Amino acid sequence: MDASNLRPARTLDMSGSFCPVPIIETAKAVRALPLGEVLLVIGTDPGIESDMAAWCRATKNDLLGVARDGRVLRAWVRKRGGG
């Protein structure tokens, strides 16, 4: 699936923050999102990729895709479970 075509309901820019702050903020943002909506998280911490996958697995949200462009990572999360 090419997640970059998805239209996120909200975008969270966490550039410059490091683990676990981007996940703390992702959790808050997902909590506030209606079920089924997509959150786009942008960040520069290279560990976001594994953290986001683990967090989505544990909270039963869908990680639709992760794209990397130089130092910048984009992750698309669809709300399914908790925040």
Place this chain on the structure above:
Amino acid sequence: MVTAIGMISGGLDSTLALRLLLDQGVRVKAVNFYTGFCITETRRRLGGRTRDGEPPRNEALRAGADCGVEVELVDLSGSGYLDVVANPRHGYGANANPCIDCRIFMMSEARRIMEREGADLVFTGEVLGQRPMSQRRPTLALIEKESGLSGRLLRPLSARLLPPTIIEQEGRIDRSRLLGISGRGRKDQIALAARLGIDDYPQPAGGCCFLTDEAFGRKFHDLMDRRAERRIERDEIILLATGRHFRLGERVKLLVGRTEGENAVLDRHAEGRWRLTTPEHLGPLALVEGEPDPEQRRLASGIVARYGKGRAHPEVRVHWSRAGEELTVAVAPLADEGVLERLRL
């Protein structure tokens, strides 16, 4: 059904504690506290990698996902925690680690979450006698009492050596299926992990945060001992964890980056400090705090020159800048190890 709030680091001990309770049918909500002193965060900020070239993982998230348990990351990094670090009522461990006060702070928060969630208890992966400061029997009891968790704090790995919690007394958790492990050895835990099929866990670190680091502790106490008021800011902490530090005078300190990542961190904190570089040679970025006199300027320049590619040159030009002020100091790179060691924090 019993509901528990689990304090999970993702290390082996807290993972085993989690599994022991899940295996008894306990419903668990896991929490992981972010204090701002986390080793993974610091390593990532400095661009660190694991041996296989990956960025260090967040082990709490990974462990939660492996066990099918949601982990709430709770941000405790505000001024309240910094005040605990600067003024611990129960003192410091070997370095800058106020472990007893820190545990009380965290467990008080866990108690609030327990109350909010209507849960029955809080549990941790603590092992009696494993850590010299915070895991002795009287200290475990003190932490339990001061965090308001009397009778509601379960340590499944050592439970049979400790007074039973209310839930054990009520028979809602089977105490005979909890363990009686104590001490610093890890044999029992490793054997249990093998039995439970747990094979992905990090090697134990000296502590859960870098306040336990010896070099950090020296720099921390050097700073605090010079303060009229015991107070510390988040940015000061980040700088204490970054680079080589040299005390040049009562109020003058030099910080020299050791890696590209550290240079970048120092650069981001250059405001209000002198920023030192060697434009003609590859070398570290350095900061000077305070108002150096001419002798301290020469010394700082000599040290910076020593750590750059110009170290074999008879003279290196070191560029200083601060808020529009600029100057250049030409010096011989400092060669005297004795002087260097005397100044190093």
